[in-house]
Amino acid sequence: MRATMSRRQILASALISVLATAPLGATLAAEVETSKVSYGGSSWLGHYPVWIGIKKGFFEKRGLSVDWKLFGTSSARMGALAAGDIDFAGTGSISALALMAAGSKAFYVVAAPESYATVEGIIATPEIKTVKDLKGKKLGVTFASSSHVLVLDVLEQAGLNPNKDVTLINLPAGDTPSAFKAKQVDAVATWTPAFNVLRAQENARVLLDDREFSLYKQYQFGPGPDVLTVSRTFADKNPKATAAFLDAFFEASEFITKEPAEAASLLQDLTQLPPEEQANVLKDIEWTGRAEQQKIMAREGDFPKGLQALADFLVRHKQIDKAPKVDSWIKTQVLP
Template sequence: MKRRSFLTAVAGAAFLTACGAGEDDTGTAGAKITLGFSAWPGWFPWQVAQEKGLFAKNGVTVELKYFDSYTDSLNALATGNLTCNSQTLNDTLSSVSGGSKQTIVLLNDNSTGNDQIIAAPGIRTVADLKGKKVAAEQGTVDHYLLLLALEKAGLTEKDVTFTPLLTDAAAAAFVAGQVDAVGVFAPFTTTALGRSGSTAVSTSKDFPGAIPDALSFQAQFVKDHPDEVQKVVQTWFDTTAWIKDNAAEAVSIMAKKGGVSDADYKTYDAGTTIFTKEQNIEAFTPGGDAKHLDYQANKIAEFLVSTKLVDAKPPLDGLFEPKFVKAVR
């Protein structure tokens, strides 16, 4: 299972057609919305919205598309085969840099600890990773977290032996003792920490605001169908309110989708900070610190260019549209 890659390759047309949004998604008023999401605690509430009928309650037709491969969801949106997708700001910037026209209408959450660099016994700091074998899924946000952590410790990727593996395979390799450290996200953090004596030497909590998770739409759909977009955004906040009032049932729904126990799912709570309407409005407001999306977007874009993960800094004009969260009841 993959999540949160910021290097988007175009997938084959046959696959994208098979998981596409359909011809009617953007053609008429009240069109069906195909919403993509994948394994991440901040996105599992969409499953709750579907199972509890909250999309229908708001009068919007939404087909959820769950992707085992997060990268495939990015490709599907970038090539117009999803109406919208749950993805990181990093990945949206990468897609926009490649020419995709997208608009972010909602900030689901910030990663506040559920992305982790987990190391073997005896490795206590990021500096101790020098000369060690470190696995992560190349091009994912946890690869990005590794680069941020190394930079903060005065190191670069050249100071470690980077081993690119899919996230589930990377966690398994770490548990088997084949690598010295691993970059993973929840729920694979649970797998990696199963290695006796292992510990997280760096997490997304160390880099506040660096990994925002958002709902990004095809830009043209936002222009053509603002009422439908509004209903989806309203459903998100109705869902988070329902989860707050029905915590046990909600955890069971989300844990089942994530393939973990209810108890394990509860441990992810602090590591994913779901944003309120007020936090959304603050994030969409231009500003000069980590609370603001424009500030983070510029920092992430500069980092992606400097590390040659994208060729050019993506344009930010029109990327953020705050009117929908502002209109939430």
């Protein structure tokens, strides 16, 4: 028997496979109510699946054309979602909770894409060995970020007052390495890639990471886990397009897990990180697949409980006025 096929056989089998898959693609494309979807993203890891999904054509094969819009901060992204300028947004949960607390019903939380307990934390000079050693020191952190919440929490755990015992300085995450290197601060709380950059420095040590956050110990819940949100108007009008988007999103996150090298190479345009460093960042992320989403996002699941506890924490630390009932924003029915 000949092990190889003739040219005619190859062409015939290719034609059969095209004909076999075309109706599926056409059906998916024809099913969605709208083909145009806008997404608010940034170079942060929570947005990797959408970037990969665009590059690999996962959205396209479901009939969706995704318009990537870049936003520097979660609050700017969520502001655009609330104003109806974008349809989907990945965001840190603190911005989502703040928007809920402000009374906006403009969005649903539909997924918790990943967890990353080891790429965010406090980096300090070698002489600072415990959180208590931060007393009287200067600590740079981006206010209203997950790192800020981490700082408030660990200081509270150590019995330190963030307004009196430590001088907290509001710094953009990108400026934390330069401020630390210039000795303008004694410690910084930051996240990847700044966290990875500083971790590799000689005169810097990781004082702690997200695993020291009190809710992590209780719910495996970081200080500001990412959530995927969708405009309520968009999801209600376009349930099939919403489901198709999420389907493509999870295909992309599975792809990142299975093909990290190719994913790292595709992400370089977005993050500008060297391939090795990009691959290291990917190693630190645990992607939550579509099968687990229903379980963790369910009413009694760990994620809504943790999110509610985080809202209560923010109220206790006077970051938001009142804790929203987060259940009212979570919509798992749209999950594929």
